[in-house]
Amino acid sequence: MKKEDFIPWDFHRIFFGEAPAVFVLEAFIRTFLIYTALLLIIKWLGKRMSGQLTINEMAVMLVLGAIVSVPMQVPGSGLAQGVLLLICTLSFQRGMSWLGYKSKIFERVTMGDTVLLVRDGLLELKVMDENNITRQLIFSELRQNGLSSLGEVDRLYLEASGIFCLYRSEDPVPGLSVYPPDDSDLSETQKQVDHLIACKNCGHVQHRTEIGGCLNCGENKWGKAVAK
Numbered sequence: 001m002k003k004e005d006f007i008p009w010d011f012h013r014i015f016f017g018e019a020p021a022v023f024v025l026e027a028f029i030r031t032f033l034i035y036t037a038l039l040l041i042i043k044w045l046g047k048r049m050s051g052q053l054t055i056n057e058m059a060v061m062l063v064l065g066a067i068v069s070v071p072m073q074v075p076g077s078g079l080a081q082g083v084l085l086l087i088c089t090l091s092f093q094r095g096m097s098w099l100g101y102k103s104k105i106f107e108r109v110t111m112g113d114t115v116l117l118v119r120d121g122l123l124e125l126k127v128m129d130e131n132n133i134t135r136q137l138i139f140s141e142l143r144q145n146g147l148s149s150l151g152e153v154d155r156l157y158l159e160a161s162g163i164f165c166l167y168r169s170e171d172p173v174p175g176l177s178v179y180p181p182d183d184s185d186l187s188e189t190q191k192q193v194d195h196l197i198a199c200k201n202c203g204h205v206q207h208r209t210e211i212g213g214c215l216n217c218g219e220n221k222w223g224k225a226v227a228k
């Protein structure tokens with residue numbers, strides 16, 4: 001639009017843009033048709049699109065959103081072009097899944113990988129750092145599973161889809177509390193093991209007399225070791 005053509009407070013332009021008012025009716029029909037096409041495409045993409053998404057599926061979802069907006073809203077754009085782009089995206093996603101099925105390396109690069117966050121009650125600090133996972137996120141996940149300390153964890157994995165996968169220890173040991181630090185009433189209900197202390201950085205538990213830093217990570221911040 002040229003500067004001289006611009007009329008401020010032109011309510012027709014504000015509501016309908018540069019298209020005639022009757023385009024609203026056409027936009028309704030366009031939206032219905034594109035929505036139907038999008039539903040079919042998502043159905044063909046598979047069940048997983050409606051659940052937790054891998055990074056590959058998330059990328060496809062965002063592209064689908066961008067593709068459908070133009071044919072629904074722009075009067076000069078045809079529907080066929082939008083549907084063609086949707087089919088291209090579907091083929092691309094199917095091709096990526098097929099390559100991922102054929103090649104483990106390709107799958108790892110495009111879908112992400114399963115990572116181990118807690119091993120035998122110890123936080124895997126390097127993995128957490130690489131994946132931007134905070135302690136509070138891990139503790140929150142453990143609390144939701146009814147756990148009170150890291151000592152009850154055998155393994156905690158983070159799947160490529162973003163879901164946590166917890167394996168409880170069959171033989172829980174004293175560990176770092178995962179309760180919110182601000183809730184002193186809740187913390188007092190825990191059974192503290194007096195002769196042990198737990199590293200707040202990595203969860204390693206050692207004897208109270210072993211001073212001079214955590215034997216696992218070297219940090220010197222301590223919390224109470226609690227037993228189940």
Ligand SMILES: [Zn+2]
Pocket residue numbers: 199200201202203204214215216217218219
């Ligand atoms: Zn430590």
